[in-house]
Amino acid sequence: MPTPMATLARQQHPLASTEVQLKYLDEVTGVVPPFAHQLQSAGLDLKALAPEILQINVGKLCNQTCRHCHVDAGPDRREVMSRETMEQCLRFLDRSGMRIVDITGGAPEMNPHYRWLVTECHSRNCRVMTRCNLTIIVAAPRFRDLPEFFAKHQVEVICSLPFYEASRTDRQRGAGVFDASIEALKVLNQQGYGQPNTGLLLHLVYNPVGAFLSGPQHVLEQQFKKELHQRFGIVFNNLYVINNLPISRFLAFLLQSGQFEEYMKKLVAAFNPATVPALMCRTTLSVGWDGYLYDCDFNQMLDLKITNSNGTPIHISDVTPEQLEGRAIRLSQHCYGCTAGAGSSCGGQLVQ
């Protein structure tokens, strides 16, 4: 049986503090080289290009409490983006001309202003992606029409499903999650999502259920397509394969199971310099529920804010994309998760 889990925040766990997490990541430099040195010795540095994708994290509230969650999201979290901050995001989009939006959480649909935000982005001709945990669609009657809403606004739906079988999925995401996810995928398919020639894109996100790295994306995608179709008649477009980064609840798992150092060594051994030019932090800008900016959603959860030259955090209400171009990305040892093997990002693996 999967262990039901409370958020680290609710448990008042030491790892709920970002300082404690960063301390663990810092101390592991006795075992593995600091990520910044690793880049230097490969003759690389990590600077942002012009931002292309605005990834909006609308809050940490979620109907699930997955074991590996890097957000430490859950039903008890109260940090959700206000309508005012969303308006600031939209004004930023207007002055920047950026036209790709990626909405995440938590379960973003639980934010009371979520649909308004999607509608506003859609009306600006943005390509809108939404990260959906699937179970939310069947969690309550008021979410049942989400697939219809997504389709109406041409939203690209990116759903988490770590495995094509119940036991492994439920161990990570909670009892009953697999069955509910399959039910939700069927509703999305009925709506036309993942079906040929509908233009409604449905992608799945795979991450390893444990302290191992992901195999090749095309191999796993083939497997997922075959198994999900044979077992449940489900179709989807692409599988995005990602690695677990050693932060938040996944870090807690690594430490509890005594595998933190081993996992870090594994990531470092798999360091692939070819992934660096494609890292998502170079072109994605991440905004937190309170409107502060980050290089990526992981840095957001470690509270590594983008700052101006005097160290003041930058807020979305008070910046232009030009000011962000060329900035040095804030690094720590968790970055090794993005450069391991074929690389890892919100859009899946980075190189073949």
Place this chain on the structure above:
Amino acid sequence: MKTYYNPDDLARFSEISQYDKELADKFFKWYQEVFAEGALSAREKSLIALAVAHALQCPYCIHAYTEDALAKGYSEEQMMEAVHVAAAIRGGASLVHATQMMNRINQLSIS
């Protein structure tokens, strides 16, 4: 606790080249080619390796190929079935020799 097997030694596999680099280089190159995509996929080869590792009871190979099979998306059920295949061949290989025993019994016994 001291044992003959040390998990850290797996990562030191390449050090076997210290005493004979030429043969070790040949082995590692061949090994890599064996596991590349071919008429069998790298994924299928991983599962064969996992089964053979159990037949040979090599703790290093079991450690490595369990992880590799997970990474390549095999389920627990599929992995256990592969180990049963290895075990069945091992068990069968013992049992089928009983025919030899029976032949010998017949040869030696007054019928």
